Amino acid sequence: MKLSRYLRPVPIAAVGAAIAIGFAGPPVQAAPKQGGTLNFVVPDEPPSWDGHRETTFALIHPFAPFYSVLIKVNPDNPSSPTDFVCDLCTEMPTPADGGKTYTFKIKPGVKFHDGTPLTAHDIVASFRKIIFPPEGTTSARVAFFVMVDSVEAPDDHTVVFKLKYPSGAFIPALATPYNFIYSKAKLAEDIRWYEKNVMGSGPFKFVGREAGAYVRGERNKDYHVAGLPYLDGFEAIFSNKQAVRVQAIRGDRAAIEFRGFPPKSRDDLVAALGKDVTVQESDWNCVLLFTPNHRKKPFDDVRVRRALTLGVDRWGGSESLSRIAIVKAVGGVAFPGHPLAATKVELEQLPGYWPDINKSRAEAKRLLQEAGVPDLKFVLWNRAVDQPYTIVGTWLIDQWRQIGVTVEQKMEPTGPFYARLRSQDFDVTVDFNCQSVVNPLLDIGKFLSEDIGNESYGGYTDRDLDKIFEAMNRTSDTAEQRKLMRQFEKRVLDEQAHSFVTLWWNRIIPHRSYLKGWKVSPSHYLNQDLANVWLDK
């Protein structure tokens, strides 16, 4: 991974102090009750059941409850990007050896669902599969652990990670919810056993699954956290039509859908169910971008690219689009509200964020005139997904119409769409960046030069930008990181106008009011083991 050379010393604290992410917080909780089965809907079914291999939330929602992880985001404070707590370890470790050694003590007495004991060796086997996948296996998160040199278990209750260099990205990477702890014996039997089988040590035991229909779990009475889980079981019901998922909550066939609904569905449910529905909202660590192809004329001209961002009224768009789509917050390259993110005043200095949209559009027209393309026409490629892709794409077309640019939107299913992006066969494309644990230092890797950023599709190489990223990841000083983040942001969004942020997503979770103990987080991947969830029926 070429990204690896940029992942350099950053103390954990520098990843960002605890942030207050704006969300309508969950209601005050009463004393939890035991029992009941939680039904929830999931939009999709994952290709395999192996968390180490998969990247989709469709795996997390039905399968995370079957597994324990080493550490996780605090389920009582899931909106914080730095509040990590032990799941299988006894306490969060203090790094030694200048930040290069992390020693985790593992809880004694933890059992897998088949009754076999879970030891440090199982954790080591799992992380070796994630970090150093053997031939014939796929790990989606190798790049997250480029700083790791070795993982060892000196005894049954100790796991030691040795890093090549200290890295602030290590702990957030460990907390990634896909890092399920598997049985070493099962992996030794067949390294791909977990692709089609389930056997963890999580709060719920796997009961069964019907292809395309549901996954069922029952309470693990031997769960390693006393008193948990509260539920007797759960049923994750697959339903790929949003209207059905909304009606399922309305008709009480399901209590919740954990990914998120658009505002209209929230309003419909509130109108239909009144106090029987509770809504939790949060800024979402996902954002839609639009990226011009630097290899295609006239988008090789920075003036044309700047004009495109100057034509877009993000402040006005936030107000109008947030009523119909799952987007809301205006932000730069870093997750809004994070200490490393730009303030409103800082944003207003950047093109496309000016408070006076008329002045901004006049400048856009001037730049297009100067570049010799006053009546620019191009195709905007977009993913054929309604929320929020189509809506944001349509909005962009209208924004650009107001600076005299004519745009045709073409939409493709996910597969062909990303195949097009990889082959850079586009004028301008909508793209997205969606992460689990909020970690702007790594999340902005999306904007790096094409030979470094694995998901950078703009076709540009900007070594100055790459250097800022490297410097940001090497410094331990938060103020310096913030300063460098501003430089990075200005270079991406203004000076070189490489790629542009539209609006950050807004996660809206309307659920049946009897569902308690679940708190919304800024990612639909986080806080999904359901251990704390209970039903007030």
Place this chain on the structure above:
Amino acid sequence: MYQYILKRLLLMVPTLLGAALLVFLLLRLVPGDVCVLRMTGGAGYVDPKAITLCRAELGLDRSYAVQFLTFIWDFVRFDFGKSMWTGRPILEEVGLRFELSLQIAIMATLTAIILAIPLGTISAVKQNTWIDYVVRGFSIAGIAMPSFWLGVLIILGLLITSKALFGSPWMPPIKYVPIWVDPLYNLSMTIFPALATGYRYSAVATRMTRSALLEVLREDYVRTARAKGLVQKLIIRRHALGNALLPVVTIIGIEFAFLMGGLVVTEQVFNLNGLGRLFVASVTNHDYTMTQALVMLVATIFVVTNFVVDIIYAWLDPRIRYK
């Protein structure tokens, strides 16, 4: 008759082979790669080594000729292999969905027959009376209204009326349970999609029954029967309806086969885990083996249904079997 049956059976072979060739080629024309999609969900970075490995594992690195011949040989042995998307046996993936799709298809067909034949007959017998107008209006509405839209209306209607009547909204279950496990639960889920689909289906069949019967009622032998003094009921039942049903049987047969794999949107509206949804998912996921298996399954159903229709034709009309 045996010669007739044998001839029809032999004709199935080139039909199925043509379907196999067509689906094999069309699938490979669609851009995209199951390995990339499976590993990244479409977006994100993919290790080229992992892609090569995945393609080799799925046999996608072999020549098209070898892939096609393997597909045909496996089909002949009823070995559909594994889904490229999930890695699970296709028979296991299809089995449960087939059961549900078959149940819905049978229920919708029964709904259609129960509605279409009496209504079409009444409409023909009472031609140009107010009864005829009502039946025609009813059937035209059925043709004009897509069954998925009717499905949406049914669900909304149930939610609203149950809330008004009982204080809490009710909708059909969204998870399938086989009829022999819990008949009431099963029917509370399947009855509504069967009605929504069966209504549209019946509308076509009603129109066909009416027009076919009107044509038969003008035949000389019907006039002769009347001249002999036979009562209208007997003329319809013994002499007219059997002959008028020939085109209706065709329509019912084709629609039944269509229902087995073509209820994509209705399945989504009622969250039915049927073959239609699996079809769409397998195409979207570039799951060649699954799509090929489903196309061959539906093609076989069509071919077998047509065969059965032909046999019924021959049974209903002796001229066909003696030709």
